[in-house]
Amino acid sequence: MTREDKATLLSVDGLGIAFGGLKAVNDVSFAVKPGEIVSIIGPNGAGKTTLFNMISGIYQPSMGRVKLSGEDVTGVEPHLLARRGMSRTFQNLQIFQSMTVLENAVTGYHLSEKGPILADLLSLPGSRRRARAAEEGARKLLARVGLDRAAEREAGNLSYGSLKRLEIARALALNPKILLLDEPAAGCNAVETEEIDHLIAEVAASGVAILLVEHDMKMVMRISNHIVVLDHGEKIAEGDPATVSQNPAVIAAYLGADAEVSHADG
Amino acid sequence: MMKISPKTATLLVLTALVAITPFFFPSGYYYRVGALIFVNGLAVTGIVILTGYAGQISLGHAGFAGIGGYACALAPVHWGIHPALAVVLGAAISAGLAYLVGRPILRLKGYYLGVATLGFGILVSMVLNNERDLTRGPDGIEVPELGLRAVLKDWGLNLSNGEFWYYFCGLFLIVGAWIALNLHSSPAGRALRALHGSEVAARTVGIDVPRMKLQAFVISAVYASVSGSLLALQNKFITPDVAGFMHSIEMVTMAVLGGVGSVLGAIFGAGILTLLPQVLTVFAEYEQMVLGLVMVLVMIFLREGLLPSILRRLRGRGE
Numbered sequence: 001m002t003r004e005d006k007a008t009l010l011s012v013d014g015l016g017i018a019f020g021g022l023k024a025v026n027d028v029s030f031a032v033k034p035g036e037i038v039s040i041i042g043p044n045g046a047g048k049t050t051l052f053n054m055i056s057g058i059y060q061p062s063m064g065r066v067k068l069s070g071e072d073v074t075g076v077e078p079h080l081l082a083r084r085g086m087s088r089t090f091q092n093l094q095i096f097q098s099m100t101v102l103e104n105a106v107t108g109y110h111l112s113e114k115g116p117i118l119a120d121l122l123s124l125p126g127s128r129r130r131a132r133a134a135e136e137g138a139r140k141l142l143a144r145v146g147l148d149r150a151a152e153r154e155a156g157n158l159s160y161g162s163l164k165r166l167e168i169a170r171a172l173a174l175n176p177k178i179l180l181l182d183e184p185a186a187g188c189n190a191v192e193t194e195e196i197d198h199l200i201a202e203v204a205a206s207g208v209a210i211l212l213v214e215h216d217m218k219m220v221m222r223i224s225n226h227i228v229v230l231d232h233g234e235k236i237a238e239g240d241p242a243t244v245s246q247n248p249a250v251i252a253a254y255l256g257a258d259a260e261v262s263h264a265d266g
Numbered sequence: 267m268m269k270i271s272p273k274t275a276t277l278l279v280l281t282a283l284v285a286i287t288p289f290f291f292p293s294g295y296y297y298r299v300g301a302l303i304f305v306n307g308l309a310v311t312g313i314v315i316l317t318g319y320a321g322q323i324s325l326g327h328a329g330f331a332g333i334g335g336y337a338c339a340l341a342p343v344h345w346g347i348h349p350a351l352a353v354v355l356g357a358a359i360s361a362g363l364a365y366l367v368g369r370p371i372l373r374l375k376g377y378y379l380g381v382a383t384l385g386f387g388i389l390v391s392m393v394l395n396n397e398r399d400l401t402r403g404p405d406g407i408e409v410p411e412l413g414l415r416a417v418l419k420d421w422g423l424n425l426s427n428g429e430f431w432y433y434f435c436g437l438f439l440i441v442g443a444w445i446a447l448n449l450h451s452s453p454a455g456r457a458l459r460a461l462h463g464s465e466v467a468a469r470t471v472g473i474d475v476p477r478m479k480l481q482a483f484v485i486s487a488v489y490a491s492v493s494g495s496l497l498a499l500q501n502k503f504i505t506p507d508v509a510g511f512m513h514s515i516e517m518v519t520m521a522v523l524g525g526v527g528s529v530l531g532a533i534f535g536a537g538i539l540t541l542l543p544q545v546l547t548v549f550a551e552y553e554q555m556v557l558g559l560v561m562v563l564v565m566i567f568l569r570e571g572l573l574p575s576i577l578r579r580l581r582g583r584g585e
Contacts, residue, residue, distance in 0.1 A: 079470075095464070099460070106456060115453065117481055121448055121449055121454075174472065
């Protein structure tokens with residue numbers, strides 16, 4: 001691994017998975033440092049979300065290793081990864097539809113607000129205090145993503161772009177060391193995309209590592225420190241935005257006829 | 267104006283109903299019907315936690331009611347335990363059994379979970395039917411007197427048998443509802459509702475999904491168990507029917523009919539389905555048909571259940 005050193009937060013080494021003999025992701029390696037924004041790009045079906053699902057413990061990889069802060073966390077359950085400082089959002093929204101926006105954000109504080117179940121059943125002061133602290137934190141996060149005024153609304157009634165931001169707020173509530181964002185700007189208009197763009201940069205500036213899957217090339221080129229390109233489940237290139245966008249293999253495999261897009265802000 | 271939380275509102279409505287309805291009872295018989303509603307309401311409140319909050323289905327919860335009921339019949343006779351303690355013992359056994367059974371079973375989803383819990387319920391019911399030496403089989407067994415009414419009488423509170431069980435079960439229902447409502451907006455309750463909404467998202471925010479499901483299963487088993495105990499104690503008799511398949515189905519139907527996501531709604535459902543057969547006796551042989559028809563219509567037109575749908579309509583008109 002070329003980029004791996006002591007500062008590495010997340011390292012992915014030779015990761016792969018096969019579904020019924022079909023190799024969806026094969027031998028992918030890269031590393032992410034604190035405060036860095038690393039993007040994974042590639043055409044549809046390249047295996048980006050599958051890769052995310054392996055890193056975040058939802059799928060069990062059939063080969064390779066994932067290390068978080070130097071410790072092997074390959075195949076560790078998502079709820080245990082959450083304790084180790086990993087959180088994520090989803091390409092196809094995974095919102096708790098029948099809960100309010102505020103409650104959705106509060107669930108992000110689960111690890112800090114959970115306590116003995118008996119205290120919750122009897123509504124003991126400790127339980128109420130923990131819930132209140134989580135709620136205060138959640139309100140601040142909602143303000144940060146511009147959803148504070150929608151706090152009491154049922155989440156299912158929000159627009160797609162708002163729900164994307166709600167997922168980010170919920171993921172931030174875990175106070176993660178690394179945040180995995182799966183197409184955070186998908187379905188968002190230009191203004192919303194720019195807001196998310198700023199938010200991601202801000203979060204990264206606070207020292208959180210960001211692993212990003214995104215189709216909006218302008219955004220990827222603008223905010224990424226490092227880009228990993230996948231095609232047919234394999235890594236075909238990696239490097240900084242300028243290098244990647246000039247790479248002939250990338251242009252051929254990923255950008256194809258729309259090659260000019262990559263140079264727009266490259 | 268002070269804003270009343272949904273929790274306070276629900277508890278106020280319940281307390282008022284328990285306290286005020288007796289003034290409209292034409293005869294003492296209705297205390298008995300009321301107590302039956304409260305007992306069913308308690309079991310159904312447990313279903314709200316399991317199904318309404320956590321989104322897990324059980325078609326075997328009557329099994330726990332059976333354990334609670336038979337604990338009150340057997341423990342006082344065989345071990346000389348006071349019936350009141352037998353209620354606690356039954357609840358503890360139910361909780362322990364729910365823990366053991368729930369661990370493997372709750373890995374299953376949807377109708378697989380339904381069938382597995384169904385199997386559990388049938389198993390309990392078969393044991394109660396077949397262990398004649400202990401349970402005296404399908405004919406049922408007497409349950410000792412709780413004795414609390416006599417104590418109250420000594421303290422100067424003289425209640426008829428019907429009145430006593432009405433208020434006693436009413437009290438249990440209010441406490442049961444209070445606990446379920448506490449849970450709803452607590453960290454654990456929020457985690458349960460979250461895993462109901464999206465298991466994968468719940469896992470990524472750190473919720474230990476199997477553990478939370480198991481907790482909900484155990485809690486709801488305790489509700490069913492206490493409900494079975496109260497039924498046995500007030501009837502002073504119990505048969506294996508309490509653990510039967512029909513009783514399990516009844517619990518789920520009551521909850522879903524009234525509104526499984528809301529404590530008050532589910533209790534309302536318990537009320538309707540306990541009362542309806544009494545009212546429908548005028549239809550004689552068509553009783554079951556009318557009951558079935560009501561359920562089908564509610565599920566088609568009022569999916570969230572009776573009470574939440576009605577409230578939503580009222581609110582919609584108000585705006």
